[in-house]
Amino acid sequence: MTAKRTTLADVARRAGTSTAVVSYVLNGGPRPVSDGLRVRVVAALDELNYRPHRVARALRRAQRWNHLGLLVPDVRLPLFGNLVGHIELAARARDHLTLIGNTGYDPEREVEFASAFVDSGIEGLIVVGGANGAATGELCERARIPIVWVHNNRDRVDAPVVGADHVDAGVLATRHLVQRHSCRDIAFVGGFDPADVEHGDRETVAQRYAGYRSVVAAGTHIRTDLTPAGAYRAVRDHLAAQPRPDGVVVGTYGQAAATLRAITDAGHRIPQDISVVGYDADTSNTYALLRLTAVQQPIDVIARTALSRVLEADTSDTSTPAIDSHLQIGETCGCPPGEQL
Numbered sequence: 001m002t003a004k005r006t007t008l009a010d011v012a013r014r015a016g017t018s019t020a021v022v023s024y025v026l027n028g029g030p031r032p033v034s035d036g037l038r039v040r041v042v043a044a045l046d047e048l049n050y051r052p053h054r055v056a057r058a059l060r061r062a063q064r065w066n067h068l069g070l071l072v073p074d075v076r077l078p079l080f081g082n083l084v085g086h087i088e089l090a091a092r093a094r095d096h097l098t099l100i101g102n103t104g105y106d107p108e109r110e111v112e113f114a115s116a117f118v119d120s121g122i123e124g125l126i127v128v129g130g131a132n133g134a135a136t137g138e139l140c141e142r143a144r145i146p147i148v149w150v151h152n153n154r155d156r157v158d159a160p161v162v163g164a165d166h167v168d169a170g171v172l173a174t175r176h177l178v179q180r181h182s183c184r185d186i187a188f189v190g191g192f193d194p195a196d197v198e199h200g201d202r203e204t205v206a207q208r209y210a211g212y213r214s215v216v217a218a219g220t221h222i223r224t225d226l227t228p229a230g231a232y233r234a235v236r237d238h239l240a241a242q243p244r245p246d247g248v249v250v251g252t253y254g255q256a257a258a259t260l261r262a263i264t265d266a267g268h269r270i271p272q273d274i275s276v277v278g279y280d281a282d283t284s285n286t287y288a289l290l291r292l293t294a295v296q297q298p299i300d301v302i303a304r305t306a307l308s309r310v311l312e313a314d315t316s317d318t319s320t321p322a323i324d325s326h327l328q329i330g331e332t333c334g335c336p337p338g339e340q341l
Contacts, residue, residue, distance in 0.1 A: 006048045014044035068096040068310070069117035069125040073105050073201065077254060078282035079297065083128055083150070086303035094311060096123065105199040107132035107154075111139065118143045124310035129201055130154055148310040150302060152203045162306045164297040165322035166204050170211020172327055173249045173277040173295050178215060181275045181334050183247030187220040187238070188212045189231055189259050190251025200226035205251040208279065212249055220245060224255060231255035235262035244268060250278040256292050260332065271334035281330065291330035298323055 008019040015022065017037060024033050025041040033041070044050075068091050072080040088098045099122065101113035110132045117125060118139060124146045127136060130153040137159065140147040151163045177183040191197045192206035205226065213219055222238050224230040231250075239262065248263070250256045256278040260270060268274050270290060281294035301323055329335045 006050045008050075010048055011041065011044045011050050014048060015040040017041065066096045066123045067117075067121060068098050068307075069101070069114070069122040070098050071101045071103050071110060071113055071125070071127045071130075073103055073129040073131075075100065075102055077280075078284075079151075079253065079280040079299070080128060082299045083303055086299055087126065087307055090303060090307050091311075094307075096311070103129075103131060105129065105131045105201065107135070111135050114139055118145055124148070126150060126306050126310055127153070129204075131199070133159065146310050148306050150306045152201065152207075154203055162309065163302055163323060164325045166207035167211040167214075168322070169279065169295045169297075169325045170208035170213075170249070171215055172211075172325060173208070173279070174212045174215040176277060176293075176327055176333065177247035177249070177275055181247065181271075183245075183275055185220070185243070185245045186212075186216055186247035186249060187222050187245040188249045188251060189222045189224060189235060189255055191223045191225055191230075192251075193223075196223050197226050201252055202226065208249075208251050226252055226255060228255060228258035232258040232262045235259050236266060239263065239266040239268070244273065246274060248274055248276045250276065253278060253280040253282070253292075253294070256281070256294075257288075260290060260292075270332050275334050276332040277327075278332075281328065283328065290332050293330040293333035293335065294328055295325050296328045297325050 008022050011022045012019045015037075017040070021033055021037060022041055024031050025038055070084065070087055072084055075081050075084050084100060091098050099117050099120065101117070103110040103113060110127070110130065114125060114136045122145060125140055126148050128150040130136060130149055133149070133153045133155050137147060149159050149161045151161070152166070153159055153161050174186060177186055188209055190205040190209065192202040192209060194202070209221070220242075222234050224234045235258070248259065250259045260276060263270055263274055263276070270276055276293065278292050278294045280297060281292040283296070305323070
């Protein structure tokens with residue numbers, strides 16, 4: 001049986017005063033309370049272990065802040081961490097505090113967070129890398145809460161997505177290896193079938209792979225589960241059993257370090273033997289042994305667009321143009337460091 005919640009009336013009875021006086025003590029006014037009476041009220045609060053009901057208090061209080069929900073797959077990854085930082089700062093400038101949930105691309109966890117955020121009274125929800133689009137979208141529609149999808153959206157293909165053109169990003173990475181470095185045998189690292197990837201950014205990887213295949217006539221697909229360990233095993237086993245490719249496109253940043261390690265552990269040099277291009281590198285990390293050449297998404301543009309749409313409730317426009325990515329040169333492809341293309 002759930003214990004009865006202590007109320008203001010309980011505290012008032014214990015302190016021998018009115019609920020209004022207890023409220024004045026809790027809220028610092030609006031009327032003054034004598035020191036002796038304040039001591040009795042505070043003692044009663046402590047004895048009864050009173051905790052204010054936050055939702056009720058929020059409803060009574062004149063608020064400066066509204067609340068915005070933000071769901072991301074994993075805030076530890078540079079792409080999603082940067083998005084969170086940009087959205088949180090921009091939302092705060094518009095008097096919105098951001099509630100953040102890490103979904104791990106888990107459909108059940110996504111709906112659990114979304115439901116909790118809706119119950120807490122959010123003004124809108126931004127979902128980055130949606131894993132349960134139909135259920136999350138339906139939940140927000142019932143609650144009349146605007147929702148904006150960012151980066152990608154599983155099983156909600158009719159909804160507009162704010163983000164980069166991932167097919168074009170696949171073309172950009174692969175074409176750089178072909179045209180700039182004359183690579184002829186380019187492998188793609190990453191999985192996107194449900195059999196390979198249970199929880200992961202498989203829609204984005206599939207789109208990048210489509211861009212890759214539009215450039216190479218007959219590519220080599222090294223399938224992984226999109227984890228670092230899975231990428232290392234798959235690349236290691238491929239290099240042990242097959243001829244060495246002269247170029248590699250790594251479908252996600254989370255697999256990049258493992259892929260580079262597998263190549264060097266196999267005795268190959270980067271970029272002299274194998275040129276590597278990835279995606280969404282951590283540009284703040286300039287101390288890695290090799291800085292990754294990567295296709296980068298314009299995080300500030302994506303964040304600003306998503307926030308404007310959700311706060312202005314402009315979620316019905318299905319004509320959202322894809323946002324262009326750019327190639328940032330590192331040390332893994334063979335271009336001179338710092339070269340701008």
